[in-house]
Amino acid sequence: MKLIYLVISFIVLSITSLFIGVQNISPLDLFNLSEEQAHILLVSRFPRLVSIILAGVSMSICGLIMQQLTRNKFVSPTTAGTMDSARFGILVSLMLFSTAGPIVKMLVAFVFALLGTFIFMKLLDKVKFKDAIFIPLVGMMFGNIVGSITTFFAYKNDLIQNMSSWLQGNFSMMIQGRYELLYISIPLVLIAYLYANKFTIAGMGEEFAVNLGLNHKQIVNIGLTIVALITTVVVLTVGMIPFLGLIVPNIVTMYRGDHLQKSLSHTALLGAVFVLACDILGRIVIYPYEIPIGLTVGVIGSGIFLYLIMRRKAYE
Amino acid sequence: MVDVKNVSKGYGNKNVISEVSVKIAKGKITSFIGPNGAGKSTLLSMISRLIAKDAGEIYIDGMDLTRCKNNDLAKKISILKQSNHINIRLTVKELVSFGRFPYSQGRLTKEDRKFINEAIRYMELEEIQDKFLDQLSGGQRQRAYIAMVIAQDTEYVLLDEPLNNLDMKHSVQIMKVLRKLADELGKTVIIVIHDINFASCYSDYIVALKDGRVIKEGTTDEIITPSVLNEVYEMDFKIEEINREKICVFYS
Numbered sequence: 001m002k003l004i005y006l007v008i009s010f011i012v013l014s015i016t017s018l019f020i021g022v023q024n025i026s027p028l029d030l031f032n033l034s035e036e037q038a039h040i041l042l043v044s045r046f047p048r049l050v051s052i053i054l055a056g057v058s059m060s061i062c063g064l065i066m067q068q069l070t071r072n073k074f075v076s077p078t079t080a081g082t083m084d085s086a087r088f089g090i091l092v093s094l095m096l097f098s099t100a101g102p103i104v105k106m107l108v109a110f111v112f113a114l115l116g117t118f119i120f121m122k123l124l125d126k127v128k129f130k131d132a133i134f135i136p137l138v139g140m141m142f143g144n145i146v147g148s149i150t151t152f153f154a155y156k157n158d159l160i161q162n163m164s165s166w167l168q169g170n171f172s173m174m175i176q177g178r179y180e181l182l183y184i185s186i187p188l189v190l191i192a193y194l195y196a197n198k199f200t201i202a203g204m205g206e207e208f209a210v211n212l213g214l215n216h217k218q219i220v221n222i223g224l225t226i227v228a229l230i231t232t233v234v235v236l237t238v239g240m241i242p243f244l245g246l247i248v249p250n251i252v253t254m255y256r257g258d259h260l261q262k263s264l265s266h267t268a269l270l271g272a273v274f275v276l277a278c279d280i281l282g283r284i285v286i287y288p289y290e291i292p293i294g295l296t297v298g299v300i301g302s303g304i305f306l307y308l309i310m311r312r313k314a315y316e
Numbered sequence: 317m318v319d320v321k322n323v324s325k326g327y328g329n330k331n332v333i334s335e336v337s338v339k340i341a342k343g344k345i346t347s348f349i350g351p352n353g354a355g356k357s358t359l360l361s362m363i364s365r366l367i368a369k370d371a372g373e374i375y376i377d378g379m380d381l382t383r384c385k386n387n388d389l390a391k392k393i394s395i396l397k398q399s400n401h402i403n404i405r406l407t408v409k410e411l412v413s414f415g416r417f418p419y420s421q422g423r424l425t426k427e428d429r430k431f432i433n434e435a436i437r438y439m440e441l442e443e444i445q446d447k448f449l450d451q452l453s454g455g456q457r458q459r460a461y462i463a464m465v466i467a468q469d470t471e472y473v474l475l476d477e478p479l480n481n482l483d484m485k486h487s488v489q490i491m492k493v494l495r496k497l498a499d500e501l502g503k504t505v506i507i508v509i510h511d512i513n514f515a516s517c518y519s520d521y522i523v524a525l526k527d528g529r530v531i532k533e534g535t536t537d538e539i540i541t542p543s544v545l546n547e548v549y550e551m552d553f554k555i556e557e558i559n560r561e562k563i564c565v566f567y568s
Contacts, residue, residue, distance in 0.1 A: 198422075
């Protein structure tokens with residue numbers, strides 16, 4: 001797959017995304033927009049497009065970093081408990097600082113996401129049985145435990161409805177004033193680019209990294225911090241988007257290899273394209289209503305995930 | 317020169333290395349030999365700072381290993397262990413390029429590329445340089461990893477069982493390359509090796525370890541004798557001279 005095809009589909013889908021919706025706006029109207037149309041574009045369509053792109057790009061890159069650092073193709077924020085931990089953090093911030101602004105919420109959730117991810121890494125160290133499938137299973141179990149703790153406290157505190165809005169990713173709520181937090185992911189993605197080589201080396205093992213003069217632990221910590229922060233921001237604004245960090249990097253590394261410097265741009269673009277496509281699908285399937293992105297990505301993603309596992313079996 | 321002074325290392329309450337002192341000469345090939353569990357790999361890992369020692373000191377060219385910066389050491393000493401071999405989808409050339417990381421931090425200069433291409437040529441990998449590592453045979457992969465170490469261009473090259481999984485032809489090829497590294501480029505090569513005859517034919521010095529201690533060290537001629545080998549391995553050896561190489565016979 002050439003980068004240019006990805007760029008073209010990215011542009012086409014982006015434009016499509018802007019002009020799909022209940023309020024009819026066609027590209028031809030662009031030069032004489034009515035006030036209402038301009039308002040819709042600015043307040044709803046554009047924020048939606050930006051949040052789809054940012055979430056798609058950053059979550060895919062998160063997955064890529066995690067897979068590299070854990071040397072396991074099936075580890076991602078979904079399968080390592082990062083997302084569930086972030087959600088737990090959101091609950092805690094709702095319970096303890098109910099009046100707090102989004103920044104405080106984000107910080108609390110971030111601390112939880114980071115802690116959850118590090119606990120998973122510790123588990124990974126302890127697990128003797130390093131089978132490629134076994135490790136994400138451990139991560140999913142861990143995530144589900146955190147998830148059930150979240151649900152328990154949410155019930156106790158009458159916050160279930162609040163929490164379920166973070167359970168399923170949804171872009172229809174992305175309007176001006178609600179998505180800006182996602183911009184935090186841009187500098188994080190840039191840092192990931194700067195560290196691409198170091199992540200690749202760290203992914204080849206501690207001894208390998210030390211031989212080349214790298215501080216392995218430091219690189220891993222930087223990587224996981226980026227992952228936890230991006231995941232938090234996405235869960236807090238869009239909600240959970242399962243499997244995204246899993247399938248996109250897997251598809252890309254299949255044809256680009258594991259050299260991060262070579263695969264990052266592809267991963268970023270394919271991530272955006274994939275989420276754009278899923279979102280557009282969710283918006284037209286039961287038009288004028290829509291299916292939340294968590295569901296479309298979940299269904300399509302789990303299908304591809306299964307295929308990847310099967311293919312792996314055949315490959316061995 | 318590598319100067320190991322009274323180094324010890326233990327796991328739990330078992331000592332893997334006990335008060336080992338050894339000096340390794342520059343520009344030569346030194347082999348660590350000994351039975352399984354003698355502590356050869358542990359000693360090699362400590363010299364290459366991969367694992368920390370419990371006691372003692374290690375000096376490289378007079379510098380205390382623990383006081384050196386990691387990145388500076390990466391330009392002075394390189395280590396290749398079996399466990400480095402993981403299935404990662406990198407091309408041979410990408411892998412070899414990582415050998416230049418300590419110098420370029422990923423932004424390859426013209427000089428870096430020269431080293432990379434030379435290393436690839438040295439290990440005869442030109443034809444497969446754009447293949448992914450996971451498409452290669454064990455021997456090709458091993459050669460690719462060694463090419464990376466060559467590109468790293470360190471004075472000291474440490475290899476942990478570099479002949480593992482290799483057939484005779486590739487074993488000989490790799491030992492010849494190591495010989496060239498020492499003779500032509502003046503590198504100091506330290507290897508852990510099991511095949512006693514490769515050790516005999518290709519090394520200048522041999523350090524024999526057993527139960528975490530150095531029990532004999534010396535030139536190859538001094539070590540490859542029936543009495544020393546018998547002490548190290550607790551079995552009988554016959555040593556024949558063929559084409560002025562000492563060959564150990566121990567199969568029956």
